[in-house]
Amino acid sequence: MSLSRLIVGKSPTTEVQTGRRERRKEARPGQLLDAALDLFVEKGFAATRSEEVAARAGVSKGTLFLYFPTKEELFKAVVRENISGRFAEWNKEFDAFQGSSADMVRHCMRAWLERIALTRASGITKLMISEARNFPELAAFYQQEVIQPASALIRRILQRGVDSGEFRPLDIEISTYSLVAPMVFLIMMKHSLGACSPQDYVLDPERYVDVQVENLLSGLCARSTREAKR
Structure with a gap:
């Protein structure tokens, strides 16, 4: 000893x-x-x-x-652990991205699918949509910690495409919702009708995201970029 x-x-x-x-x-x-x-x-x-x-x-x-x-405070810690605490990492990832802006959009949606939509953390978004009105302090927290940095990241992606000439001139602020809306729909379906009656609301998440991305890019890409792909 x-x-x-x-x-x-x-x-x-x-x-x-x-x-x-x-x-x-x-x-x-x-x-x-x-x-x-x-x-x-x-x-x-x-x-x-x-x-x-x-x-x-x-x-x-x-x-x-x-x-x-x-x-x-417990809820805020859950949000930071699963979503908002990862934005610094995600921004660095996009800083280092070497592909086209169209590929960046594809990567963004796929990464969101794998890291949020297909995980338990997806339920946080549905919770905030359903209960924000009753808990305005938590709604303000979610706005600051999740919605604002997520929107800023999407704006960066769209602005990159416009600046490079890959995307047509856009209203960047409003165009962010074009990417957000399919994400929110998938989460709401997963945690509402899809959870109650999955046999009636069959939706393959990977296929859904891939189709939504290509539809979005058809509208985002400049004419010269679209024609070059034909």
Whole structure:
């Protein structure tokens, strides 16, 4: 046994147990965020109770409040963990993109499909649409943390195409909605009619996005670019 163990009076077994407790404690925020995401998507923000989140994460309610003092703060942390905290990474990815602007649009929509639409995080968008009016503070937070940076990223892509001559002159501000609308439709279908009656609302996400992208590009691309592809 080392001198340090003799001085503090800890046995090797005690040190191992303490280490395990510390690792479990460090893991709790992630467990809580996972549990909260599941419950927010399943039940909505208003119907989700803090004690339910704690129970699903396997911790006490007191532990939950230690990390997230209010349900609102918990929700904000869920949004940052799954969506808004990734915009810096996504902007760097587009800074390094070497392809055409049309390929950038394709990559943007495909990346959104794989990283958001096909994941549990897609339910956050549906939740905000359905409950924003009742929780204006969370709506303002979502606007600042998700909608504004997402719109800015799409504007960058469209402006790149216009500046390079690949896209025709556009109203960039309004044209961003042309890309956003198909995304929102897919999410709403997935978490509403598609969830209740999937056999009646069969929609292949990959095929849907591919078709929407090509339709969009047919309208975005300058005439010379379209003709060059024929």
